[in-house]
Amino acid sequence: MIILKLTGGLGNQIFQYAYARFIQEMYNEPLFFDTTAYKKYKIRNFSLFNLNISKEIQDIQFSGLNKYDFVRLKIHQKIYRAYQRFYKLTFERDATGERNFLKYSRKGLYFTFDRQYYSSIKVDKRIKCIYGYFQSERYFENIKNEIKTELKVITKPSEKAQFYLNEILSSNAIGVSIRCGEDYINSHLNVCSKEYYYKGMEIIASKVKNPVFYIFSDNINVVKEFYNFKYPVKFIDNLPDYESLRLLYSCKHFVIANSSFSWAGAYLSDNEQKIIVAPSKWYKNSLRNPDIYLKSMILVEV
Template sequence: MILVRLMGGLGNQMFQVAYARMLALEYGDNIYLDITGYEKYKIRNYSLLNLKINDFLKTNNDLEINKIESFLLRFSQKTYHIYHKVAKISTKIDRYGNYPFKILSKYGLYYNFDRYYYESMSSKSKLKCVYGYFQSEKYFEKYSQQICSELKVNKPVSEREQNELDDITQSNSIAVSMRLGDDYRNSSSLNICNEDYFTRAMDEIFEQHPDSVFYIFSDDIDRAKKINFKYPVRFIEGFQDYESLRLMYSCKHFVISNSSFSWWGAYLADNPNKIIIAPDRWYNDCKIKPDIYFEQMLSLNSFKGVST
């Protein structure tokens, strides 16, 4: 059994279950999701019900775990968090989770809040627990084609969404994902993508594709509407998160923020020649480039001169 202590919004949830799904395919185990955190976490909702991968998931209501195992898991997670904080402060380096990840994974404890990929040890544990964000393609690339298919939306398309999908699929659509919410703007670690970044990125794509149609996705669409865009844009608003995800991965090219949601929107797109422009850094407090970047992602500074 693989138990995932789920957290975050849809993008983060997708990274966690992608890793759990990889483990399930490797070991032949079932996946159970601990979603109790969403009872108090009101900022984001549990959203995996709307994806195809939900067919392979069970929630904590179906858990077959005794009180002792539950206590030991919680204790180990709290202990890991203490180590994580102490190591981060004392070492002042970015990659401090490799050794504990290898040791813990041998016992079926896949704990990692680092921003990097670490290889796990083979485990004979019947109970495995996934706790962390696992934001890297490397964690599931062995089964990436299958997992990507399973992470597509499984809900019927509404008439309103279908109208947007028709426009997106029939045009040279560019998804521009803008994080503008207060939680992002007030974060010293995350506040990276400003208006200049989006303007320059849109300029680069428009130079290669003069027929581009820019679709604006944002966590604060009202703020996005106040921006004086250089090009005509269309705002995607009034949709559920899974509908926005489907609209985004239906676009042909991408300008993304340092956001797990926009990462998946670009990653799941089927266009083999897609352009993905990403910020030059993902975190302000990261000395080493995190492993969330994948081959097709081009930083804005490296994009200039690249032809498609």
């Protein structure tokens, strides 16, 4: 049995799901979702069931997991999270390292919030648990075609979303993802300036005929007030996360923020000639860049 502890917004859920599917392929065992974090986590919603995910996956309540094992896994997760935070603060490093990942993996606990890719080993444990972000295509590269199919939105679009979708599909649509919510501005993630987006749009406009820029943001009102775009733009607002995801990956080219959601939107695009502009740095104070970057990305200095 494989249990995926889910946390974070839709972008993080997508990375977690993709890695869990890789682990499921490794073991050929049932996969269960643990979504209990969303009972208290009100900032983001659990949205994976709006995607074309495997129909065989069920909630942890149907796993038959006994109370003792459930509590044991929760304790392991809390201990790991506390250790990881302590390690980062004490040693001023942004990763606990592959050795630590392997130590946990040998117990059937695939735990890591590190920003680097680590190889996964197969172990003889009755219960396997996945907890972390796993933000790199390298984790699921050998099943990426299946993953791209399973991560497409299947929930019927609203009338408003369908209107946007028709527009996007009939134009040279460029998805521009701008993060400017308080959780971004006041954190180590705040690396993308207005100039970054202006430069990214210039790069796309120099390579694409008749581009139409669609702006996606977690605070669209801030973008409308403080950004002065050189090119005409259209704003996508007041839609659920999965609706925005579908519109984003339906665009042909991308200027992404350093966010898992905008990464996923660009990654899921079916345009084989897509241009993806990304910031040269993903975190403010990183000693090294994470493994989230794709080789095809055009990096703009930030």
